[in-house]
Amino acid sequence: MVECLTDKKVLTKGNYAIANAAVLAGCQCYFGYPITPQSEIGEFLSGKMQELKRGYVSAESELASINMVMGAASTGVKAMTSSSSCAVSLMQEGLSYACADELPFVLVSVMRGGPGLGNIYPSQGDYIQATRGGGNGDYKLIVLAPSTVQECVDLTYKAFYLSQKYRNPTVLLADGLLGQMMEPVEFYDYPYPEIDNSSWALSGTKDHKARIIRSYGPLADDRCRFLEKLFQKYKTIEENETEWEEINTEDADIILVSFGSTSRNVKTAMKKLREKGIKAGFFRPITLYPFPSKRLAELSKTAKKFVTVEVNMGQMVDDVRLAVNGACPVELINKGVGIPPSAEEIVSRIEVL
Amino acid sequence: MQEKNFIIAGFGGQGVLLAGEVLANAFMLLGKHVTWYPSYGAEMRGGTVNCEIVVSDEEVSEVNKADTDYVVALNQASFDKFLNKIKKGGMIIANSTLVKEIKSRADINYLFAPITKLAEEVGNIKMANILALGLVAKASKLVNLEVLEKALDNVIPPHRKNLLPLNIQALKIGYEYDLLHV
Amino acid sequence: MATQVFSLPKTLKGDVKYSFCPGCDHGVAVRLVAEVLDELGIIDNTILSAAIGCSVTTYDFINVDALEAPHGRAVAEAVGIKRARPDKIVFTYQGDGDFASIGLAEGIHAALRGEKITAICINNTTYGMTGGQLGPTTLVGQVTTTSPTGRNLEYYGYPIKLAEHIALCDGTAFSARVSLDSVPNIKKAKQAIKKAFEVQMKGLGFGFVEILSTCPTNWKMSPDKAHARVRDEMMPVFKPGIYKDVTAE
Numbered sequence A: 001m002v003e004c005l006t007d008k009k010v011l012t013k014g015n016y017a018i019a020n021a022a023v024l025a026g027c028q029c030y031f032g033y034p035i036t037p038q039s040e041i042g043e044f045l046s047g048k049m050q051e052l053k054r055g056y057v058s059a060e061s062e063l064a065s066i067n068m069v070m071g072a073a074s075t076g077v078k079a080m081t082s083s084s085s086c087a088v089s090l091m092q093e094g095l096s097y098a099c100a101d102e103l104p105f106v107l108v109s110v111m112r113g114g115p116g117l118g119n120i121y122p123s124q125g126d127y128i129q130a131t132r133g134g135g136n137g138d139y140k141l142i143v144l145a146p147s148t149v150q151e152c153v154d155l156t157y158k159a160f161y162l163s164q165k166y167r168n169p170t171v172l173l174a175d176g177l178l179g180q181m182m183e184p185v186e187f188y189d190y191p192y193p194e195i196d197n198s199s200w201a202l203s204g205t206k207d208h209k210a211r212i213i214r215s216y217g218p219l220a221d222d223r224c225r226f227l228e229k230l231f232q233k234y235k236t237i238e239e240n241e242t243e244w245e246e247i248n249t250e251d252a253d254i255i256l257v258s259f260g261s262t263s264r265n266v267k268t269a270m271k272k273l274r275e276k277g278i279k280a281g282f283f284r285p286i287t288l289y290p291f292p293s294k295r296l297a298e299l300s301k302t303a304k305k306f307v308t309v310e311v312n313m314g315q316m317v318d319d320v321r322l323a324v325n326g327a328c329p330v331e332l333i334n335k336g337v338g339i340p341p342s343a344e345e346i347v348s349r350i351e352v353l
Numbered sequence B: 001m002q003e004k005n006f007i008i009a010g011f012g013g014q015g016v017l018l019a020g021e022v023l024a025n026a027f028m029l030l031g032k033h034v035t036w037y038p039s040y041g042a043e044m045r046g047g048t049v050n051c052e053i054v055v056s057d058e059e060v061s062e063v064n065k066a067d068t069d070y071v072v073a074l075n076q077a078s079f080d081k082f083l084n085k086i087k088k089g090g091m092i093i094a095n096s097t098l099v100k101e102i103k104s105r106a107d108i109n110y111l112f113a114p115i116t117k118l119a120e121e122v123g124n125i126k127m128a129n130i131l132a133l134g135l136v137a138k139a140s141k142l143v144n145l146e147v148l149e150k151a152l153d154n155v156i157p158p159h160r161k162n163l164l165p166l167n168i169q170a171l172k173i174g175y176e177y178d179l180l181h182v
Numbered sequence C: 001m002a003t004q005v006f007s008l009p010k011t012l013k014g015d016v017k018y019s020f021c022p023g024c025d026h027g028v029a030v031r032l033v034a035e036v037l038d039e040l041g042i043i044d045n046t047i048l049s050a051a052i053g054c055s056v057t058t059y060d061f062i063n064v065d066a067l068e069a070p071h072g073r074a075v076a077e078a079v080g081i082k083r084a085r086p087d088k089i090v091f092t093y094q095g096d097g098d099f100a101s102i103g104l105a106e107g108i109h110a111a112l113r114g115e116k117i118t119a120i121c122i123n124n125t126t127y128g129m130t131g132g133q134l135g136p137t138t139l140v141g142q143v144t145t146t147s148p149t150g151r152n153l154e155y156y157g158y159p160i161k162l163a164e165h166i167a168l169c170d171g172t173a174f175s176a177r178v179s180l181d182s183v184p185n186i187k188k189a190k191q192a193i194k195k196a197f198e199v200q201m202k203g204l205g206f207g208f209v210e211i212l213s214t215c216p217t218n219w220k221m222s223p224d225k226a227h228a229r230v231r232d233e234m235m236p237v238f239k240p241g242i243y244k245d246v247t248a249e
Helices: A014-024 A039-051 A062-073 A085-089 A092-101 A127-131 A149-166 A176-180 A220-241 A262-275 A293-299 A316-324 A343-351 B016-029 B076-085 B115-122 B125-140 B145-155 B158-175 C026-040 C054-061 C074-084 C096-102 C104-112 C162-167 C183-201 C223-237
Strands: A009-013 A029-032 A055-058 A079-083 A106-113 A119-122 A142-144 A170-175 A182-186 A244-247 A254-257 A280-285 A287-289 A305-310 A330-334 B004-011 B033-038 B048-056 B068-073 B086-095 B109-113 C046-050 C065-068 C089-095 C118-123 C172-179 C206-212 C241-245
Touching: A009 A014, A009 B016, A014 A039, A014 A106, A014 A149, A014 A170, A014 A176, A029 A039, A029 A062, A029 C074, A039 A055, A055 A062, A055 C074, A062 A079, A062 A092, A062 C074, A062 C104, A079 A085, A085 A106, A085 A127, A106 A149, A106 A176, A119 A176, A127 A170, A127 A287, A142 A149, A149 A170, A149 A182, A149 A220, A170 A176, A176 B033, A182 B016, A244 A293, A254 A262, A254 A343, A262 A280, A262 A305, A262 A343, A280 A293, A293 A316, A305 A316, A316 A330, A330 A343, B004 B016, B004 B076, B004 B125, B016 B033, B016 B048, B016 B125, B016 B145, B048 B076, B068 B076, B068 B125, B076 B086, B086 B125, B109 B125, B115 B125, B115 B158, B125 B145, B125 B158, B145 B158, C026 C054, C026 C089, C026 C118, C026 C183, C046 C054, C046 C074, C054 C065, C054 C089, C074 C089, C074 C096, C074 C104, C074 C118, C089 C096, C089 C183, C096 C104, C096 C118, C096 C162, C104 C118, C104 C162, C104 C206, C118 C183, C162 C172, C162 C206, C162 C241, C172 C183, C172 C223, C183 C206, C206 C223
Parallel strands: A029 A055, A029 A079, A079 A106, A106 A170, A142 A170, A254 A280, A254 A305, A305 A330, B004 B068, B068 B086, B086 B109, C046 C065, C046 C089, C089 C118, C118 C206, C172 C206
Antiparallel strands: A009 A182, A106 A119, A142 A287, A182 B033, A244 A280, B004 B048, B033 B048, C172 C241
């Protein structure tokens, strides 16, 4: 796919869908370094950004690309980088700085197997990396998890918008399955309002006093005030932007919780359980930060059990347990890495829980 | 329509991913829900390549399903690898130019056709994938020639459009291959 | 009537406390950059990508928009700024720890890509802010807090000659090494800095200046002795000169 398509359903890979959506969202700069299974993003954008006379650098490392994206973001333009797992690890320092500097940009993280070099197959092993981060200090990344190629488009748009609205890096957390899978998608015009960044962006001092975007604050009191303000912002994000999907949860005895591509098989497993007369419900966090903890807590009053299904050794399960806070048991069905367990497998594993 | 899935498999270079993309594109044109998922990465070098297409009237229930309705095997390795993944009553379409005609399972249908040889007769051995697509489309009765031609046009990039007539010719030979003579 | 013959460059803030140690050449180097921005008339169109180390506080002293980069990443952030806003003049002001050590990859690759930015690097043969440890520019034999018996080749290897390395990159438009040990050399330094900005303004490629500087605090020397060390010990190894200038003849 080399064309930038709108107004028409096209069959395309998740990686191309993300890249094309970024172009349509008005992303002015892309910086990246190849890594399977997300290299198509940089491949697509290398041509497209040059054609549109926008910024593109084939960076020397992920250290460089995360910092280039921060540089671009500091001028107020929409900017993006993308990578995968072991290379997203290299970006953690930058993400900490970017939160401290309140720089808005999008990081597309297409998860593969870990730890270490791991393998190139799909995984959800970077839930903790995305929602907790490996950088220093107190910070939060907004994290959006698509489950279909269409959502790769929808949530790429949203990621740009939320990052701009809150001046915070936003992660689109996809995985190798979504990146490599093709589905019909519809592209459409960027649906969000443009955010005016002129009050803080670096542009030269023609119309303002010299601005410094910095994280260094030599005084402890100043730093405390800054952190309080930062976390007030995160509270606002939690109040306004938490998003999830739920089906058949109202009367459910057992609620299956899953995010991203894995949730598709889990949704089918829920339907199969219902066919067997088991009152199962389906719950999918779309924003992993902010996590829909409040809603899960509400549901824990009526549900008898939660089961999280993840392709990792059990990461989101911790957040579900924190949300449920002992009100009922929270079990884990998982697979370390690869294609998610089939609906049949999930059903049979739930039956023996 | 019940959800159906297809695995198209062969050597790297036989164009199985492209054939799968054309099939998925045709289903999209028919307004169906469809997913296309490839094997990717290291196993592409030298070994078999495959992709799975799932088509449904509703949201596709799963990716990488435990079993499959149709397998297209362009080489022996693919035949051996996927034979046991076929559902009872399902079908394998095998390239008899490269695959031994052995019917070791009695609960599935076999369609052996000399796909590579037929492609050579079209004038380009690389058309084997599209020829096979014609075969599986006809056998599944899920998509007609007209839609497949449109899908081919969608998938073949602008700078390769000169190859469209040859692809359509191969598609027709596969589609019109007399299944009754198998 | 009195005539004013000397004043603070417009680029420098007059109302702030400068945090460089007494006798440190950073003060001179920052002033030269400020004078150059004044003279080129680009103060209000320039963005600084600030580095980590003693150079970090530069953004407190100069009247330009600035972004503080993580350690070693000033060039990468400058690249991001420039690619986003090609109409701006973008420069880094880094120490040798930032540019030559942790950020060498970014510097070399920016030079190879011919990024239209200017990088200023202070070479004082030590990590100044952390208290005088051995760095990539520490001279053979030099005693630091992490080379207590002097830089020996067995444990530490050789120092890097930045200006020469950057000059080897095909995308470099200008690369020079200058010294601040004397008034004539300070004048030469200013010309080099100006050139490094001019090649950016003309869109010719990467502009680089390595500035040999003193660190009296960590060298445990008076400023004049420190300048003598620049002359006697540093300049024979790090030879001042213009190593590349695509505008020459």
